[in-house]
Amino acid sequence: MSEPAAELPSLWLLEPGPEQDVVVSSRMRLARNIDGYHFRSRFREGEALKLEQHLSGLLGEVDQGLRYVSLESITPALREVLFERHVVSHEHVAGSQPRGVAFSEDGTTSVMINEEDHLRLQVFGSGLDLESLGNKIGALDRSLSERVTYCFAPRFGYLTSCPTNTGTGLRVSVMLHLPALAFKPEEGKPIEQGIIKVHNAAQKLGLAVRGMHGESSRAEGDFYQLSNQVTLGRSPEQAVEDLQSALPQVISYERQMRDILFKDDRPRIEDIVWRAWATLTHARRMASAEALSHLSSLRLGVCLEIIDSVTIPTLHGLMVSMRPGHLQHKAGRELQPQERDVVRADLIRDTLSRDRC
Amino acid sequence: MSEPAAELPSLWLLEPGPEQDVVVSSRMRLARNIDGYHFRSRFREGEALKLEQHLSGLLGEVDQGLRYVSLESITPALREVLFERHVVSHEHVAGSQPRGVAFSEDGTTSVMINEEDHLRLQVFGSGLDLESLGNKIGALDRSLSERVTYCFAPRFGYLTSCPTNTGTGLRVSVMLHLPALAFKPEEGKPIEQGIIKVHNAAQKLGLAVRGMHGESSRAEGDFYQLSNQVTLGRSPEQAVEDLQSALPQVISYERQMRDILFKDDRPRIEDIVWRAWATLTHARRMASAEALSHLSSLRLGVCLEIIDSVTIPTLHGLMVSMRPGHLQHKAGRELQPQERDVVRADLIRDTLSRDRC
Numbered sequence A, B: 001m002s003e004p005a006a007e008l009p010s011l012w013l014l015e016p017g018p019e020q021d022v023v024v025s026s027r028m029r030l031a032r033n034i035d036g037y038h039f040r041s042r043f044r045e046g047e048a049l050k051l052e053q054h055l056s057g058l059l060g061e062v063d064q065g066l067r068y069v070s071l072e073s074i075t076p077a078l079r080e081v082l083f084e085r086h087v088v089s090h091e092h093v094a095g096s097q098p099r100g101v102a103f104s105e106d107g108t109t110s111v112m113i114n115e116e117d118h119l120r121l122q123v124f125g126s127g128l129d130l131e132s133l134g135n136k137i138g139a140l141d142r143s144l145s146e147r148v149t150y151c152f153a154p155r156f157g158y159l160t161s162c163p164t165n166t167g168t169g170l171r172v173s174v175m176l177h178l179p180a181l182a183f184k185p186e187e188g189k190p191i192e193q194g195i196i197k198v199h200n201a202a203q204k205l206g207l208a209v210r211g212m213h214g215e216s217s218r219a220e221g222d223f224y225q226l227s228n229q230v231t232l233g234r235s236p237e238q239a240v241e242d243l244q245s246a247l248p249q250v251i252s253y254e255r256q257m258r259d260i261l262f263k264d265d266r267p268r269i270e271d272i273v274w275r276a277w278a279t280l281t282h283a284r285r286m287a288s289a290e291a292l293s294h295l296s297s298l299r300l301g302v303c304l305e306i307i308d309s310v311t312i313p314t315l316h317g318l319m320v321s322m323r324p325g326h327l328q329h330k331a332g333r334e335l336q337p338q339e340r341d342v343v344r345a346d347l348i349r350d351t352l353s354r355d356r357c
Helices: A047-062 A076-084 A090-094 A130-145 A194-204 A236-264 A266-282 A288-303 A312-321 A324-331 A337-355 B047-062 B076-084 B090-094 B130-145 B194-204 B236-264 B266-282 B288-303 B312-321 B324-331 B337-355
Strands: A023-032 A066-070 A100-104 A109-113 A119-126 A170-177 A207-211 A223-228 B023-032 B066-070 B100-104 B109-113 B119-126 B170-177 B207-211 B223-228
Touching (some): A047 A130, A076 A324, A109 A130, A170 A236, A170 A288, A194 A207, A194 A236, A223 A236, A236 A266, A266 B266, A288 A312, A312 A324, A312 A337, B076 B090, B130 B236, B170 B288, B194 B207, B194 B223, B207 B236, B266 B337, B324 B337
Antiparallel strands (some): A023 A170, B023 B119, B100 B109, B207 B223
16 A cells, blocks of 8 residues: 655645734535435445545546545545645544545645545635635536536535535635633633624624634634534525625724733733743643644734744644644654654744744 | 841852752751740730840840841831741741841841740751751850850750740751652552652651641642751750751652652653743743742752753742742832732743853
8 A cells, every 4th residue: 555645735724824813714615415326324335436436537637636545545644644634524534435535736625525425625725715715616616517417406405415514515614713802801800701702793693603623612722613504595605705794803803802902911911922932942742732722822922923933824834733643644653642742842842943033 | 217128138048058959958946035034925014125135135245247137127028038038937027026136147047036935046058057057056055045044944954935845945957859759650650759758757757847838748849848856855966866867868769769750751850840941931920839839840950950051049049039028129119919920920030041151
């Protein structure tokens, strides 16, 4: 089994993006199923493989830049790396049927075959970039639709495995860094956390706010995903518009709160930022959750110009390269959690001291 | 009321001392009461002032190097500073009767008047220094006894306010830094903390082990005071001998454990030391307890030669100068706890970066 390790997609998060002080990244995905095949949960014997071969061939015709990898042909370690780069989903990695992914060299486009739906098209961009992502995914979708017939019902729209995607099959989301809105006031200060207001407002607009890895009120590292909820009865343009109209308010709310915090609580903010920098540049062992929390503080420190010895793209890069799959891929072998903590601390120290100008 | 601020005793802890990797400091004190006066708790009207005047005059005759300060003549802030330099005790500061202290310029000798007993003679030294302390306090005691008659009963020895001091009136103690013995094994490693063994062994030898500020099983900063318990029925020489005979074992036990830890758990130790250094040199706010804990880790790091950019005496100096009284004395005004945390962090950063060569 040959290991296509040298041909990983690039880390697009290393590119700077619009509004990157608050918006980490943008993503769109379309769920599509192919007429003439059963839905994945009802596949007959051999149908998954047949569909994989059919669609992977098509993808090569549609876009010669897409490179196809069967998930069964690569090691679990490499699957983990692709997952950590958002090229494939957790569900896709965990699957057992013939399945795979076509991705562009720059990592901003990927098409999963036999994930929850027959096809999951995804496009990504650094910062706030919904318009160009919409054009890109629309073009890919149209090219594919010229070569296959999608499952489509006039009354519903595109049909999907899970009814929550039926209609447009579209999920538009942005990853936001909201440390000031998530900031917990010191004891005795009866200020409501801004993030709770954002949650409530989003709900009214039919948008969802989720933490990076779950739905707790305070997300790991204060990274929150804002996405559309409704796919049925709204056009793709409307879904994008829903998000587009809410975003400027959230972004400026976060910026205002950063200004207020920095004015009212400067020693506290500086303390948090410098401790994060100090710990990241000196620790000899560090677990993921702690590292993410410090990287988040450092990201805020860079935005507030408390620290200028590191750039936001470097921090974004670390957030991916410090994850277990990447650490093990780099080491070329499996690492126990304790070893990973040592290797992670080494990587972070090296990266931050290299970036320092 | 003139403020003798410029004439504070020196910080003797800034001197290096024998066995200073484990022994921070040595101390001896004698409790004495003067025949012809009631014990402090039974003082009659005017008796405290009369005794203060009597004894403070005598002290000037006995040793011209001793400078007498009436605690009622100085500000509470300055009393706090003297307390933080161990020149006076907490009880002495908190008292309300006429009382005072005579101390040498180098801060290694002090005599409290009207503390729990009429006289409390104290001598200090950096590192392990019991022999010279014994000679020093013995000479001072003899000189005084030529000028006053101590309360003494042949059957008991020197009589004191509290029966736990009756007999020799002597307390011999050493402050030990025992981070390796107090080190808590990582979960799953069923190793008994060495400090518990020290506690048990000390008890059998009639010695007491106390934390810096209390008697918890893990002391703040892992600083433990080892002292004699018995004053009745043993000579002063025997008390010193009891401590002297136990010390080499404790010291070598701590050194062994440091070696073992450093060999078996090096990444963990290096992580703790570097995080302490990083946080101390970068934080913008720091409470006393956190600072003491990091200074303790750093002290271990210096002893293990993980860090060479700071010396042990500098760390000892910080442990005193970062305390609330010293911070406020330096600032020339009262500081709220939050302000103190900022000023403390500034002082620590400045001191450690200055010390760095």
